[in-house]
Amino acid sequence: xxxxxxGVLALLTLCWSATDEGAMHQNIQNVKAENExxxxxxxxxxxxxxxxxxxxxEVIVVGLDRARPATQESIPAELDGYPVRVDIIGTVRxx
Amino acid sequence: xxxxxxxxxxxxxxxxxxxxxxANVVAAGVGYKVTRGVRTDxxxxxxxxxxxxxxxxxxxxxxxPAAVDGIPTDVLPTGEFRAxxxxxxxxxxxxxxVSIGHRNVTAGTLGCLMRRxxxxxxxxxxxxxxxxxxxxxxxxxxxxxxxxxxxFPGDHIADLADFVPIVFLEPPSECxxxxxxxxxxxxxxxxxxxxxxxxxxxxxxxDNLVDAAIARPVDGAxxxxxxxxxxxxxxxxxxxxxxxxRKSGRTTGLTAGEVTQVDVTVNVQYxxxxxxxxxxQLMAGPMSQGGDSGSAVVDAENRLVGLLFAGSDSSTIINxxxxxxxxxxxxx
Numbered sequence: 001x002x003x004x005x006x007g008v009l010a011l012l013t014l015c016w017s018a019t020d021e022g023a024m025h026q027n028i029q030n031v032k033a034e035n036e037x038x039x040x041x042x043x044x045x046x047x048x049x050x051x052x053x054x055x056x057x058e059v060i061v062v063g064l065d066r067a068r069p070a071t072q073e074s075i076p077a078e079l080d081g082y083p084v085r086v087d088i089i090g091t092v093r094x095x
Numbered sequence: 096x097x098x099x100x101x102x103x104x105x106x107x108x109x110x111x112x113x114x115x116x117x118a119n120v121v122a123a124g125v126g127y128k129v130t131r132g133v134r135t136d137x138x139x140x141x142x143x144x145x146x147x148x149x150x151x152x153x154x155x156x157x158x159x160p161a162a163v164d165g166i167p168t169d170v171l172p173t174g175e176f177r178a179x180x181x182x183x184x185x186x187x188x189x190x191x192x193v194s195i196g197h198r199n200v201t202a203g204t205l206g207c208l209m210r211r212x213x214x215x216x217x218x219x220x221x222x223x224x225x226x227x228x229x230x231x232x233x234x235x236x237x238x239x240x241x242x243x244x245x246x247f248p249g250d251h252i253a254d255l256a257d258f259v260p261i262v263f264l265e266p267p268s269e270c271x272x273x274x275x276x277x278x279x280x281x282x283x284x285x286x287x288x289x290x291x292x293x294x295x296x297x298x299x300x301x302d303n304l305v306d307a308a309i310a311r312p313v314d315g316a317x318x319x320x321x322x323x324x325x326x327x328x329x330x331x332x333x334x335x336x337x338x339x340x341r342k343s344g345r346t347t348g349l350t351a352g353e354v355t356q357v358d359v360t361v362n363v364q365y366x367x368x369x370x371x372x373x374x375x376q377l378m379a380g381p382m383s384q385g386g387d388s389g390s391a392v393v394d395a396e397n398r399l400v401g402l403l404f405a406g407s408d409s410s411t412i413i414n415x416x417x418x419x420x421x422x423x424x425x426x427x
Binding site for chain 2: 029032036040046047048049050051052058061063087088089090091092093094095
């Protein structure tokens with residue numbers, strides 16, 4: 001049992017790093033699209049988009065429904081060279 | 096020259112009647128002098144006029160003097176002031192920006208007029224005009240919406256013509272294989288001390304592009320091709336990152352913001368456990384509240400760029416107009 005868990009974890013780690021290295025020259029839209037499903041699988045993720053940092057550079061922005069320390073820890077600071085920012089935007093409802 | 100506000104106000108009090116009786120002047124107040132489009136730190140007496148007329152075309156008695164008792168003046172074209180029109184009332188013709196809704200919906204916003212084929216239609220959201228897929232074509236649309244006192248048949252303004260169905264996410268997967276994979280992953284998380292837990296998600300994620308619907312006015316004279324406080328649209332545009340935008344809505348009126356995110360994929364909670372995922376949306380800051388749904392969103396040149404439909408404490412979510420016109424086969 002322990003061995004199979006370790007195997008799954010190793011495979012997951014491989015998956016993350018494989019995409020990170022294999023796609024160095026991807027544009028930010030593709031990088032965002034490739035990582036979207038994994039980000040939405042994390043508890044509390046309500047949005048993934050492309051925004052600007054204060055210097056005007058493009059960043060991937062992950063929106064959370066509220067402060068989620070565990071989710072925030074598991075979101076990488078960078079994806080394929082593009083910075084990732086986490087914004088707590090609240091639950092999104094129709095207006 | 097530092098000026099004392101109290102002194103300027105006293106001067107205005109003495110000069111007010113004389114300024115207001117001049118041709119085209121509709122208001123007099125105190126403001127900062129604007130020189131060549133730039134605000135200075137000098138206080139001025141500001142005369143608001145319906146239109147700016149060259150001095151040579153004005154009689155001497157209608158000219159606003161350059162200064163009053165040493166206080167400079169400014170002439171500001173503002174147009175005619177109209178009595179405030181409440182957005183929850185029943186204007187006919189009804190402009191964009193006022194309350195509207197399906198008979199069984201509380202209230203949203205009448206966005207703007209569009210065309211389908213040769214016909215004029217009202218554009219708003221599916222969840223405003225079509226009750227989130229629960230309505231039938233031909234259903235009565237009320238202006239104002241039911242929450243604002245709209246009743247059938249007196250306030251019947253249009254009939255639901257068409258809507259793009261919203262596809263909701265499936266409830267959590269019952270798939271036993273998926274569930275066991277998730278259990279293993281979560282067990283792994285426990286082992287490595289991570290607080291992250293995975294959930295099963297349906298593999299059949301269907302993405303929406305718009306929350307949009309159109310209604311056909313029962314009488315062409317019931318609607319007006321203008322938007323409250325925004326005026327006439329100048330055409331269609333396309334939202335981009337950092338773009339300055341404005342909207343005119345039932346609840347918060349005219350508000351301004353900017354596109355803070357593009358390419359946004361977002362999960363929207365429609366209540367009763369129903370979630371819908373939207374892709375290729377625009378995000379802006381907090382420039383809306385409940386009841387603003389359906390507002391037309393325009394750029395600095397009054398080109399229509401989006402249809403406001405959702406939001407959170409700190410965000411507003413907007414459908415791209417490109418998708419709205421494509422999905423509903425509309426033109427301006």
